Amino acid sequence: MCGLAGLLRPAPDTDEERLTALVRAMGDALVHRGPDDSGVWADAQAGVALAHRRLSILDLSPLGHQPMASADHRYVVAYNGEIYNFAELREVLVARGHGFRGHSDTEVLLAAVVEWGVEAAITRCNGMFAIALWDRQERCLWLARDRVGKKPLYYGWAGDTFVFGSELKALWQHPDFDNAVSRDALALLLRLDYIPAPHAIHVDTFKLMPGSLLRIDAVAVASGAAAHAPERDQHRYWQPRERMAAAIAQPFGGDVLEAENRLDELLREAVALRMVADVPVGVFLSGGTDSSIVTALMQAQSRHPVRTFTIGFERSHHDEAHLAREVAEHLHTGHTELYVSGSDALAVVPTLPAMFDEPFADASQVPTALVAKLARSAVTVALSGDGGDELFFGYxxxxxxxxxxxxxxxxxxxxxxxxxxxxxxxxxxxxxxxxxxxxxxxxxxxxxxxxxxxxxxxxxxxxxxxxxxxxxxxxxxxxxxxxxxxxxxxMMLADFSVYLPEDLLCKVDRTSMAVSLEARAPLLDWQVAEFTWSLPLDFKRHPSGNKYLLKQVLRRYLPDSMVDRGKRGFGAPVSEWLRGDLREWAASLLEPQRLRNEGYFDADLVHGLWQQFLGGERKWHTHLWNVLMFQAWHEHWREQRRALCAANT
Structure with a gap:
């Protein structure tokens, strides 16, 4: 996994050294996403520059260095992600006359673009990725995001310069990026706990939507015609609503056993593809259906005990580490569990604004950050069970x-x-x-x-x-x-399209990347998703319990006693925190005069909820948490902006 950043100026830059230094600073802001290597590429005459930070997963040699140019030198790419079917694509490309120096998926991606063009190549890729590709011949920049939205990509405007990167902190490095807070995006945060694509917390700043391509022509930037490109400029090469509708129109025709066999086969393939790496691989195991089936399929295809990782909470009703331990013991994995105290969890809270770059209020971000840190102590790649609820009617x-x-x-x-x-x-x-x-x-x-x-x-x-x-x-x-x-x-479509990429996958990406860990989600293989959409609803929603077919597959690997048990989810005791150790911190951020001075919230309304909460109304902790996450982020953003301005003067 890696980080990328770059820019496209409206005119040639006569100072190539300055341009290179600027894009290097943008890339270096993402060092946590790629601590193993860094690279920059610039074409001052075209006004374009790319930066890359590398976390080496495949081809650990210098032959995987980015930005990387295609063999014909037409394309230059900075790429974040993994193309799981790269070996299959490579065989096809070799048969078509392409040669390869190393064995990285980046080189395969470039050859695919040369052979089939940008969109056709992206469509052939099964993986998770964010891509920035410069076409020297057409003098245009392509941005692309994987089908489900596992990897992030921000873009926007710093003055008249088009800027982009894996996280906002890369865009912040540009001296002209001083974009105000978007009140509309802030309203979305209060509604959803996160800000869904294409929106972002800053004005004139956007997220590329899942399954989308964006083409920015140099001539359009130069003329100002591309300025402030909104959602309509994004082209969806894979649209979940269309794909789900098509799958429903051509439903799976077999019985439950045939569906179970096919799902088992697809999941095995998806897991096997995501176990390919030149570094140690493990799995997050919570003990629930989704993480248990990923773990079981990994162990079934491994000659050695799979490394599993679980976080437990001391003296908390949120603790379910014992469920994961039972699964690990049955499957004979190499299990690691860590019990954390309330103070351990609370120590994560001050780091959240810098970790996420954008206000984000799903409180399960805290335990997710803790389990990611635990896993990174032993592996560089970890598989997760994300996607099971959205595909199999699990909520x-x-x-x-x-x-x-x-x-x-x-x-x-x-x-x-x-x-x-x-x-x-x-x-x-x-x-x-x-x-x-x-x-x-x-x-x-x-x-x-x-x-x-x-x-x-x-x-x-x-x-x-x-x-x-x-x-x-x-x-x-x-x-x-x-x-x-x-x-x-x-309902499952809405969650798959919005909640899954912009909350769950965002949470896993930021917390894992903060510790230089790559997270992979086999249940979200697009072929698994489209098969699932073709199934009758009663294969998922069943009198004996929901997620029926997924659990039927799991019974092949675990006893019924480990399959038929409820699970509360990966939560955090926010209400307890706000009444206890975080009360002083929250009171400072919610102080009425401070809210009035900053001007983003109705101070009386917010303060009223805070007082009701302190008076015993438990329900308001979720309302208050997303306000607090914005307030903490805003404080962090102002500090970052002051530091950057001081460094540039």
Whole structure:
């Protein structure tokens, strides 16, 4: 895994040394993503420069050095990720006359682009990646992100210069990057706990969406025609809604046993591809279905005990390390577990703004950071079980949303509208449950509206962020699948498209990369996803329990007693923290006069929730946590900006 950064100026740069130094500083800000090697490439006459930080996983020799030029010298690439089917692609390319100096997937990627063109080459790649590719012949820059969105890529404007990088800290290094906070993005943070692509916390700054390509022509940058490129400039080469609809239209025709055999086969292949590395490989094991099946399939295909890693919490109801230990003992893995105290977890909190670069409020970021650090002590690559819930109907909130949707359809429309209007008077109180919460859903146009109420933190974030206009996401559509499947399919699509890449995968990427660890997610192989979408819903949602087919496969490797048990998830006791050791820290960030001076939040509203929380209203801890994550990030950003300005004067 690696980090990349770069820029494209509107005019040639006569000072090549200055240009190279600038892009090197952008790349060096990402040293944690790639501590093993660094490289820069610049073409001053074209006004373009690329930087790369390398975490060596495949081909540890200098032949994997980046930025790397294609054999015909037309293309130069800085690339972050892994192409798991690179050996297969290499065989095809060798048969077509291509030669290779080393055995890195980067060299295969460049040859594929030479042979088939950019989009066709990317479409042939099965992997996780973010790519910046300069085409010398066409004088254009290509940015690309993998299908599911496992790897991040930011881009935007620093003055009149187009800048991009794996994390915002690379863009911050440009002296002209002083982009203000986007209030609209802040409203999204309050709604979702994260900021989904294409939005970013700064104005004139964006995230490339999963499965997307962006082409920026040098002539357009020079003329100003490319300035402030919004979402519409991104081209989706793989669109989950289209792929899910196509899979549903051509459903799997076999019985449950045939589906079980096929899923076992696909998962084995996906896991095997992600075990390929020239460095030690392990797996995060929580003891739940998803991580257990990844672990079982790794061990089944390994001649040696697989390294497994688990975090346990001392004196906490969140501790489930014993479940992971039982799985590890049954599979005979090389298991490592670490029990952490509350103070160990709280010590992570001050590091979060620098780790994420963007306000991010999924509190499970804390235990995820701890288990990533633990794994890095022994391995360089770790597999995870991400994706199982979104593909196999694993969340309890799916059932609650379907139940509420059924109830609402039995209520006369006039009464539903009246109840919905009354709920508007309750404001954020509708998030606390009871009649207000149910009434808030009564105006729903479809399952999408009901589900949004299930996953939203702030029901009305614009009330808390004066001047914000809440951007539209897939969660705002009455039916995200537009009638192509069941309401259950529609909810899974929304989570797969938004929550999975921008929350779960973002969390794993930042916490793992902070300690130079590569994380891989075999359940999110795109072929696994498309097969899963073709399955009947009752292969997932079943009277005996949800995630039915995935659990049936797991029974081939673990006893029923380890399969049929509930799991609470990888959480964090935020409410306890805010009432205890973090209370003073939170009170400082939420001090009313400070909020008024900074001007991002309605100080009275936020302070009122804080006082209610301290008075015993437990529900507000989630509302307060995303405000606190912004406040901590904003403080960090201001400190970084002051330091950069001082260094440039």
């Amino acid at each position: 309890k909130r799916y059932e609650r949303a379907l139940r509420n949707w059924r109830w609402q359809q039995r209520v006369p429309s006039l009464l539903r509208r009246a109840l919905a209007r009354s709920a508007q008077q309750h404001g954020e109180a509708s998030r606390a449950g009871g009649f207000a919460a149910l009434a808030a859903e009564m105006g729903a146009r479809g399952i999408g509206d009901v589900y949004r109420q299930r996953i939203a933190r702030w029901r009305d974030p614009q009330a808390a962020v004066p001047g914000a206009t809440l951007p539209i996401t897939l969660y705002d559509q009455p039916d995200p699948l537009r009638g192509a499947g069941t309401p259950a399919d529609a």
